[in-house]
Amino acid sequence: MGLKRLTQLGVPVGIVMIVVMLVVPLPAVLLDLLIAANITGGLLVLLTAMFVVRPLDFASFPAVLLVMTLFRLALNVSATRLVLVDGYAGKVIETFGHFVVGGSLIVGLIIFAILLVIQFMVITKGAERVAEVGARFTLDAMPGKQMAIDADLNSGLIDEDEARRRRAEVHAEADFYGAMDGASKFVKGDAIAAIIITVVNLLGGFAIGMTQMGLSPADAISTYSLLSVGDGLVSQIPALLMSVATGLIVTRSAGEGDMGSDIIRQMTARKLPLQVAGFAAMTICLIPGLPKIPFLLTGGVLLLISTRAESEKPTKSAAEAAVAEVTSRTDDSPEGLAAEIQVDPLGLELSADLIDLVDTTSGGDLLERVKALRRKVAAEIGVVVPPVRTRDNLELPARTYAIKLFDVEVARGEAPHGCVLAIGDMLGSLPGEPTREPVFGLEAKWIPSELRSQAELSGATVVDRAAVITTHLAEVVSTHAGRLLGREDVKMLTEVVKRSHPNVVEELTPAMLSLGEVQRVLQTLLDEGVSIRDLVRIFESLSLRAQATKDLDSLVEAARGALGPAIVAPHVTDGTVHVISFEPQFEQRMLESLRPSDQGSMIVLDPLTAQAAVGSVAQLMVDAENRGIRPVLVCAPQLRTAVRRLVHTAVDRLPVLAYTELTGTAQVRSAGVVSTDAAHNQLMEATA
Structure with a gap:
């Protein structure tokens, strides 16, 4: 408990002490200790940035950067106070000044200026730009990532907990890059402050040395330039480390390991580039006047490393491997033949060029997604979906898949190799093949996989081929659940x-x-x-x-x-259910026309009236959907089954509910009323 309490109070107390340092003078011995801690802390941050696998693994980096910058500026203020008042700022600053200045003040100042240019113009400017672009792209890509998560959830690839975790990660990533965009400004401001503080130390020290200390111009320049350069150097070393750490964090992409491991593994993974670079280094030795030994050594080291790298070996075709896995072995026994002639309740057939979707060696995960889909359907509608028999069908056209129910094809779609499906209205600027999303009929386009990020930035929902197939399969299963x-x-x-x-x-x-x-x-x-x-x-x-x-x-x-409340719940939006109802007189007329039959109760109306009523219901539903409303049709409980039989063929996606099933609903709003006069007028307009 004591350690936890200390951890909670450590950073706040440290920040308060940093603020105190800006006002209270520090002795030279304590300043030496804090400078050493500053350099060591900068090195620790740099190494931590190098060994993280993902930028989010060091999510506290923006706050660390601000605290370290504030600490470094406080040390600058304390050192400046000692330099100008006592002409001495501790052994660390004095030693660094002697080390850089050496025997030549001009050389020391030039080296210090070069360090400032490296930090300010190269590393800091680059890290700031990368952080700004990364923040903008991350924020622009958030809607696309969220919709991709929803697509994986709907296809059954992930569950609710995994979707919640991914959404939290997307928000954390956006917050991180937004914070890094602002934190990079601290690094830039720190570099500018270092230049100003060094110039102030030089000019102020020279003036104080001559006016208050009684030093000659040469002694004043020598003394205070040494201290100013030493102070600037001990502050610029950790500042340079923090700038490099910032650049590493904002340029870090997700990999399998830390940065050092990824770089070494990727640069030494292929034999041919190492061999070409090694022979090129040795060839440079032929240029007259160049030293031979350095190039021979570097070329020899690369050639030696290339002997341990693996050559790219031809692998078996993914399609061939998958065909071997998916296609069943021939069995001529009676049991085998009996199994072959049995009709599978649910089947998925793939053309030859789609076999890679089920080939696990090439990253295909369609079979796993189908298994996840079965679990998802069982959890949603309570039906245990029979196993989906997946096989290849050489008679299918290229890039085509077919979904069969009891060996009868009920749906078909396409999934071109090397493409992803972009769904949205703003797809004109993207190259690809226009199409329709197979479940909801939305405008879509098959685009090359490498344009996925560009499509997400444009606001489109991007779905991979396996997700398209599993979503289509889920819709077929839901539609035909009764038959299954x-x-x-x-x-x-x-x-x-x-x-x-x-x-x-x-x-x-x-x-x-x-x-x-x-x-x-x-x-x-x-x-x-x-x-x-x-x-x-x-x-x-x-x-x-x-x-x-x-x-x-x-x-x-x-x-x-x-099941009343559970039936209405899917149709409630923001505590409201929007209903289409019948005019009371028309509903009474339908009650009087209700007749029993072998197929159940039926509403016996004259054909024109029935056609007009169905047309009016369809038009009201379309009008509601155009307003962004998903309505339901409600009627008396005695009529519900007969009304559904009447309108189902024309508007099969419109749920039909009884008044009694709306009990407990927060609010009911009318989306339209079907009347006899309105129905006849609509029919007359259609026939005219």
């Missing part, structure tokens, strides 16, 4: 519920409903976009309704009534 729910799946789900709620299952099946009847109810709920995760409440409601009737529509409505 088999009898065995229902039995398995029932057994799971029975372990925790045995009485609920024993009361329902087989006493009241057979497993097939329960399956039909669950399939209908899935077809209407309702999650069946809460099987306990579904089974309880079915048990109560099955005592009176086994009519499918009645059973479905009973289950929906138990």
